[in-house]
Amino acid sequence: DTGVSQDPRHKITKRGQNVTFRCDPISEHNRLYWYRQTLGQGPEFLTYFQNEAQLEKSRLLSDRFSAERPKGSFSTLEIQRTEQGDSAMYLCASSLTSYNSPLHFGNGTRLTVT
Amino acid sequence: GQQVMQIPQYQHVQEGEDFTTYCNSSTTLSNIQWYKQRPGGHPVFLIQLVKSGEVKKQKRLTFQFGEAKKNSSLHITATQTTDVGTYFCAGPRDSGGSNYKLTFGKGILLTVNP
Numbered sequence: 001d002t003g004v005s006q007d008p009r010h011k012i013t014k015r016g017q018n019v020t021f022r023c024d025p026i027s028e029h030n031r032l033y034w035y036r037q038t039l040g041q042g043p044e045f046l047t048y049f050q051n052e053a054q055l056e057k058s059r060l061l062s063d064r065f066s067a068e069r070p071k072g073s074f075s076t077l078e079i080q081r082t083e084q085g086d087s088a089m090y091l092c093a094s095s096l097t098s099y100n101s102p103l104h105f106g107n108g109t110r111l112t113v114t
Numbered sequence: 115g116q117q118v119m120q121i122p123q124y125q126h127v128q129e130g131e132d133f134t135t136y137c138n139s140s141t142t143l144s145n146i147q148w149y150k151q152r153p154g155g156h157p158v159f160l161i162q163l164v165k166s167g168e169v170k171k172q173k174r175l176t177f178q179f180g181e182a183k184k185n186s187s188l189h190i191t192a193t194q195t196t197d198v199g200t201y202f203c204a205g206p207r208d209s210g211g212s213n214y215k216l217t218f219g220k221g222i223l224l225t226v227n228p
Contacts, residue, residue: 042204
């Protein structure tokens with residue numbers, strides 16, 4: 001068990017640019033989640049995959065955000081036309097399918113939009 | 115919508131002192147979870163409580179779920195510098211209780227003076 005891996009750890013981009021983050025979940029975990037965390041706040045749910053199917057998206061996820069998990073393994077989160085308000089830590093987590101399985105978080109990708 | 119509240123957001127203690135923090139939900143929860151995030155780190159799952167009035171212990175940490183399943187507490191006995199971090203409580207947002215969409219509190223940052 002190597003844990004949940006996220007890449008990159010840090011990303012600085014200029015407003016208006018597109019960015020893409022990658023998440024590799026724990027290999028036997030079918031569920032994959034994206035959360036966003038800003039300073040002084042707890043993580044906020046963005047979206048969730050069961051295998052390759054994206055089952056729910058938060059209203060926080062505007063049309064500029066898109067997430068994929070094409071083969072049910074790794075996932076990518078893309079933000080188009082970044083805005084300063086997108087600056088945050090983007091956390092990926094994974095879990096087993098069984099009810100009430102706890103979330104295992106990755107180290108996150110810290111995005112700074114200048 | 116559902117709210118999970120943790121007040122205060124900061125607590126400073128002297129090493130060896132006991133520490134207690136509380137978590138309150140605006141809705142009844144099917145389960146409640148606690149996570150710890152070290153400075154610069156990611157949230158790490160600590161415990162999950164499911165039953166009304168449930169108490170679980172992990173070494174010096176004691177977790178309790180309220181009888182009405184709307185609140186929870188975390189008690190640390192004889193704090194150590196290794197206890198430093200932000201402690202989050204979280205509960206499922208949907209009534210079915212599946213953990214895929216958790217609502218996190220803002221967390222309480224515990225600092226320990228050696």
